[in-house]
Amino acid sequence: MHSPNSRSACDRFLLVTQNVDDLHERAGSKRVLHMHGDLMKLRCMNHPDHEFMFKGEETLETKCPFCGAGTRPDIVFFEEVPLYMEMIQDALRECDEFVYIGTSSVVYPAAGFKNFAKRFGAKVTCLNLEIPAHDPDTDVFVQGKATEIVPKWCEEFK
Ligand SMILES: [Zn+2]
Incomplete structure (x- = not known):
């Protein structure tokens, strides 16, 4: 465009x-x-605008560097906008x-x-x-x- x-x-x-x-x-x-998101990033579970580059293995111990909340892959899953x-x-x-x-x-x-x-x-x-x-x-x-x-x-x- x-x-x-x-x-x-x-x-x-x-x-x-x-x-x-x-x-x-x-x-x-x-x-x-x-x-549809970015494989190289994780996103905060509490604040969708908290996204950050991440290398390694995401675990339950992985925390958002901005607020300390849990994380998820920065990938749009089925039925998500x-x-x-x-x-x-x-x-x-x-x-x-x-x-x-x-x-x-x-x-x-x-x-x-x-x-x-x-x-x-x-x-x-x-x-x-x-x-x-x-x-x-x-x-x-x-x-x-x-x-x-x-x-x-x-x-x-x-
Ligand atoms: Zn956060």
Whole structure:
């Protein structure tokens, strides 16, 4: 999602992922939101905003470094609401272009982001190996391997 207004396009870029690993960060991506959580972190049982990097084995003795409460994995479990939804919805309302990449686009709520962004005026682009189910809100479809078509799209984006 981006908007090339007064700030640079990179300042306005936001990457929302359902991945819980750190591959985006290891690849150098900035402004990443892990809507299903982050395997590298734990979260406080009492204060959801108390999250922290953690290496090792979480046990019942593992405590929140901010308040001393118990902890849990920073992972969204079945039937829990994904993280950062308000921030994501704000970005969807404001973006000029919404791009979804390498997804079957069937897992909600993420599968509905393209429709939400389109309703607020965004151009919707899909970069994917397989042609997704017909979606009238997708304006542009580019078929191919992500390793090939995403760098090309990024060059055109600059
Ligand atoms: Zn805490």
